[in-house]
Every structure is written in C-alpha cells, then in structure tokens.
Amino acid sequence: MNSKITSISALEILDSRGNPTLRAYVTLDDGTKTSASVPSGASTGLNEALELRDDEKRYNGKGVQKAVENVNKKIATALTGMHAVDQKAIDYTMIELDGTENKSKLGANAILGVSMAVAKAAAVSSNLPLYRYLGGSNTLRIPVPCMNILNGGEHADNSVDFQEFMLVPHGAPNFKEGLRYVAETFHVLKKILKDKGLATSVGDEGGFAPNCASNEIAIEFIIKAIEQAGYQSGKDLSIAIDSAANSFSPNLDDKYDLTKSGAGKMTTDQLIDLSGEWLKKYPIISWEDPLSEGDWDGFSKFTKKFGDKIEVVGDDIFVTNRKYISRGISEKTANSALIKLNQIGSVTETIEAVQMCREAGWRYFLSHRSGETEDTFLADFAVAMDGGHLKAGSACRGERVSKYNRLLEIEHELKGRAEYRWK
Known part of the structure; x- marks a missing residue:
C-alpha cells in the first residue's frame, strides 16, 4: 500500500450559511x-479550538x-512524505507545529480539514469504507437520528429560548x-x-422556527405531531432537548434570562425545577x-437529580476537550458529552475524547454544526465511533440530508448485520 502523502492544498468555499469555510x-x-x-x-x-478568520472587510471579516x-504552505511542507495511515502522528505533527492550546496559530479549521482529508485518503488507499477504516472490522451500529424539528435560541429569530427540540425514533426497528418516522412527523x-x-420557515439546521407563546407550547406542538403522524410518544418517538443555556445566561453563570419567550428571569434552581416539571409531563x-x-455546580445538581432517568449531555461546557471532560467525569457534571470534530480540531483528538467517555462509562453524542457543508464525513465517523446516536439536523436542507442519506447507504451495505439501538 502506497499511502505516502505527495501533496496537500486547500481553498476557501462557502458553508450552509453562506459564510466562508475551508x-x-x-x-x-x-x-x-x-x-x-x-x-x-x-x-x-x-473554550473551543479557534476557527481562524481573516481580519479584513471581505466576507465581513469571516474569510x-x-x-x-x-x-498550502506550513502544513503541506510539514506533512508531505508522511504516510496517511499514520493518523495520530500526522495530527500531532500539526498540533505541535501550531504550538498553541487552542490552535490559534494555524487555525483549527486548517488542521481539521487536513486531518479529515487524510483519514479519507487512508481509507480509500486501504480499499475500505471510511467507517470501517476508522472503526474496525466489527463496525456495525448505525446511530439513532436525533432530528432537529423545531428551532429557537441562536439558531432562529423567534420567541423560543431553547435552541433545539429533536425527535428521537428509538422505537424503530432500523435506521x-x-x-x-421522524421525516413523516416533521411534515405533519x-x-x-x-x-x-x-x-413554517426553517432555522439554520432545518427545524421550523415559529413564534410560540411559550417554550412549553413548542413541545406540545411536537407531541401533537407525533400522534397525528400515527406514532406513540415515548414508545416510537421521544424528545431530546438542547437548551444551549449559554444563549440565555448573559454572564455564562447561574442566572438565566428567558424573557425572549416571556418566561422571565430564573436562578439555577428555578430552571432545574422547570426541567423537572417537563420531565414529568413529556417523553424527554x-x-x-x-x-x-x-454553571458547573448547577450542572452537577441537574445530573444528580435527573441523570438516572435521562441522558444529560454537556456541549459548551466540555467542547470535546479531554481536559474538561475529565473534570466533568470527576465532578459528575453530566453523564454524556457532545462530540464535535471542529470543537477540538483533529480526528485523533476527537477519537481520544470518545475513548475517555467510554472508559468512564459515559455516553457520547456525535453532532454536526449549524454551519455545515455537503461533506458526509460525520456520518461515517458516527458509525465508526459506535455511539448509538447522532444529530445532523432536520429533514430538509441538503447539507443535513446528505448525512442521513449516507447512513442509509451504510445500512444498506451492512445488510442484515447492521445494528440499531439507542443504548
């Protein structure tokens, strides 16, 4: 196998929001x-790895x-001649070349783009599908799609405080x-x-973005849609929520401002109490x-109260970084970590974050970003990591549907050997 790298290059393209990416x-x-x-x-x-942007007028400073x-210059020079199958060595060569804690010198976007392209090249050179190359010969599990069906928060200009309300078809027999299940309910x-x-316009990730009278009414609309689609809530389909509480915590602490929806200002304890009421009423x-x-203490309190009933997922608090995940494990901050490749900036470090979750008995939840591309790397990566669930957006917008269509292909390739289960 001749996997030696002969050239590396990059160009500026547009993401799903019309902003430049690499x-x-x-x-x-x-x-x-x-x-x-x-x-x-x-x-x-x-604490996410830095996405390097240009400080000039073109693209409003987002170039x-x-x-x-x-x-094209630094990374290509450093990696040319290395073997693509040496993923860890390649990624850590780039990390050392950057030399900063948050990849601010080269840019996490520069490092990750090359890291992902190297993994793809090694898979092709090895004559293996990407999910099999990264996950091994026993990679069989297709993730349950947690489909974003209603948006609020930073992802929509509406009156809903919470960022994502997702449908989870855990009761289906296969992907x-x-x-x-979720596509039909989306249309209902x-x-x-x-x-x-x-x-019925949609937000960045394809979920609807209506002005609801309250956050709770958003959930009730979804329950009604599940029932009208002919499914049973809590059995066929349940709900996953991403509060993205940073967006309504002005100082990123224990005080919350939900005036966007009319719910007013709350303390940590009041927000936890509200969550408890929802958990009693709805199949979350x-x-x-x-x-x-x-709000690390509040997170731990939330997990202690509800962690035996639901998956409590840390995203902004952990940012796919082992330093913060390790602290979360020690302090029992959550029982699951959201995993995003571009939060940490390399394939190897993302895999290491997943391994840390596995060793602690935590779950891990693979995720897209609101600014996506048609690249389907995430779909293969989610199968390879065997996490059991994935969020990739709604049943519309090509950059979201492309991931789901790739998972359909993988399930088809695996035929009767494919596994599908929430836990």
Whole structure:
C-alpha cells in the first residue's frame, strides 16, 4: 500500500450559511485524492479550538484565506512524505507545529480539514469504507437520528429560548424506518404550524422556527405531531432537548434570562425545577446543555437529580476537550458529552475524547454544526465511533440530508448485520 502523502492544498468555499469555510485536499503517491470540508458553529463554547478568520472587510471579516495559506504552505511542507495511515502522528505533527492550546496559530479549521482529508485518503488507499477504516472490522451500529424539528435560541429569530427540540425514533426497528418516522412527523408538524397561522420557515439546521407563546407550547406542538403522524410518544418517538443555556445566561453563570419567550428571569434552581416539571409531563430522554458552561455546580445538581432517568449531555461546557471532560467525569457534571470534530480540531483528538467517555462509562453524542457543508464525513465517523446516536439536523436542507442519506447507504451495505439501538 502506497499511502505516502505527495501533496496537500486547500481553498476557501462557502458553508450552509453562506459564510466562508475551508476545504482541504490530500493526494497520495498511489494516485488517491480526497477532500474534506470543515463545518462552523454559531452557538459556541468559550473554550473551543479557534476557527481562524481573516481580519479584513471581505466576507465581513469571516474569510479564511489565512487558514488556507497555512494549509498550502506550513502544513503541506510539514506533512508531505508522511504516510496517511499514520493518523495520530500526522495530527500531532500539526498540533505541535501550531504550538498553541487552542490552535490559534494555524487555525483549527486548517488542521481539521487536513486531518479529515487524510483519514479519507487512508481509507480509500486501504480499499475500505471510511467507517470501517476508522472503526474496525466489527463496525456495525448505525446511530439513532436525533432530528432537529423545531428551532429557537441562536439558531432562529423567534420567541423560543431553547435552541433545539429533536425527535428521537428509538422505537424503530432500523435506521431506515427511524428516518421515516421522524421525516413523516416533521411534515405533519409543518401542517400543524401552518393551520395555526405560524411560520413554517426553517432555522439554520432545518427545524421550523415559529413564534410560540411559550417554550412549553413548542413541545406540545411536537407531541401533537407525533400522534397525528400515527406514532406513540415515548414508545416510537421521544424528545431530546438542547437548551444551549449559554444563549440565555448573559454572564455564562447561574442566572438565566428567558424573557425572549416571556418566561422571565430564573436562578439555577428555578430552571432545574422547570426541567423537572417537563420531565414529568413529556417523553424527554436526552437534555443537552440545560445550564450554562460556567454553571458547573448547577450542572452537577441537574445530573444528580435527573441523570438516572435521562441522558444529560454537556456541549459548551466540555467542547470535546479531554481536559474538561475529565473534570466533568470527576465532578459528575453530566453523564454524556457532545462530540464535535471542529470543537477540538483533529480526528485523533476527537477519537481520544470518545475513548475517555467510554472508559468512564459515559455516553457520547456525535453532532454536526449549524454551519455545515455537503461533506458526509460525520456520518461515517458516527458509525465508526459506535455511539448509538447522532444529530445532523432536520429533514430538509441538503447539507443535513446528505448525512442521513449516507447512513442509509451504510445500512444498506451492512445488510442484515447492521445494528440499531439507542443504548
């Protein structure tokens, strides 16, 4: 196998929000050529790896020409001649070349684009699908799709404080049917909203973004859609929530401002009490970022109270970084970590974060970003990591549907050997 890297390059492309991002290309001496495109988040944690942007007028300061130049010159020079199958050595060579804690010199977008393209190239050169190359010969589990069906917070200009309300088809027999469950319910919800005279435009991730009278009414619309679609809530389909509490905690601490929806201001304890009321009333099985990234004590209190009933997921508080996940494990801050490749900035470090969760008995939840591309790397990566669930957006917008369609392909390739289960 001739997996030696002969060239690396990058260019500036646009993501799903029309903002620049980076696409990296890797060529091997056996003729293999692959590319990978880097996603970008809107609701971000303070400790995420730095997405390098240009400080100039073009694209309102969001250009990535500096990151592209870093790939074309510094990274290409450092990695040419290395073997693509040496993923860890390649990633840590880039990390050392950058030399900063948050990848601010080269840019996490530059490093990740190359890291992903290298993994793809090694898979092609090895004549293996990407999920099998990264996950091994026993990779069989297709994740349950946690589909974003209604948006609020940073992902929509509406009156809903909480960022994502997701449908989870854990009662389906396989991925193909699970995807059908959520897609059908998505379209039923559209009709319900339309009949109520509410907007059926969608947010960044494809979920509807109506102006609801309260956060709770958003959930009730979803329950109604599940039932009208012919499914049983709590059995066929349940709900996952991403509060993205940073967006309504002005100082990222233990005080919360939910005046956008009319719920007013709350303390940590009041927000936890509200969550408890919802958990009694609604079939919620997963709750992401119920509190802000600075409210570590509140997170632990939430987990102690509800962690035996639901999956409590840390996103902004952990940012796919082993330093923060380790603290969370020690302090029992949550029982699951959201995993986003571009939060940490390399394939190897993302895998290491997953391994840390596994060793602690935690769950881990693979995720897209609000600014996505048509690249399907995430779908293969989610299968390879065997986490059991994935959020990749709604049943519309091509950059979201592309991930689901890739998972349909993988399930088809695996035939009867494919596994599908929530836990």
